[in-house]
Amino acid sequence: MLEISPWKVAQVVLMSRELNRAEGELRGFIERLNEDEQASLVAVMWIGRDAFAADELADAINTAKTENTTPTADYLLGSPHLSDHLESGMEELGLSLSDEEDDLIRRG
Numbered sequence: 001m002l003e004i005s006p007w008k009v010a011q012v013v014l015m016s017r018e019l020n021r022a023e024g025e026l027r028g029f030i031e032r033l034n035e036d037e038q039a040s041l042v043a044v045m046w047i048g049r050d051a052f053a054a055d056e057l058a059d060a061i062n063t064a065k066t067e068n069t070t071p072t073a074d075y076l077l078g079s080p081h082l083s084d085h086l087e088s089g090m091e092e093l094g095l096s097l098s099d100e101e102d103d104l105i106r107r108g
Contacts, residue, residue: 002044002057002093003036009044009086010074011098016083023077030073034070038072039064041086045079048089 015026030038040089043060046105052060076082 002040002095002104003041003061004033004044006090006095006097007100008037008103009041009090010097011094012041013083013086013097014101014104016077016086021075027073030076031071033072035065036061037070039098041076042072044089044093045076045085046089047092048085048087049081053096054092088107 011029012026015022015029019026028043033041039061042064043052043057046060046064047054047057052063079085087097
């Protein structure tokens with residue numbers, strides 16, 4: 001089961017698209033997530049880049065927790081195409097970020 005809300009994933013997607021201007025804000029947002037949320041975020045990214053299949057979500061989350069050797073924010077910010085992988089991963093899990101992204105943009 002995914003241990004992070006689609007809203008939080010959408011927030012990371014939108015901030016990562018503005019990485020040049022929002023890196024510090026994105027880093028802080030990721031660092032404030034709890035361990036389960038951070039592991040789920042990494043797992044979604046892995047699913048989005050085909051390192052795991054959607055039906056391996058639990059394994060991906062467990063791997064993210066047990067093999068965490070780098071701060072999550074550093075790892076994610078160093079990943080090319082982060083926003084694309086997160087969106088793809090959520091889609092693979094049957095979850096769309098469109099409504100959350102639209103809501104965040106309207107609030108922006």
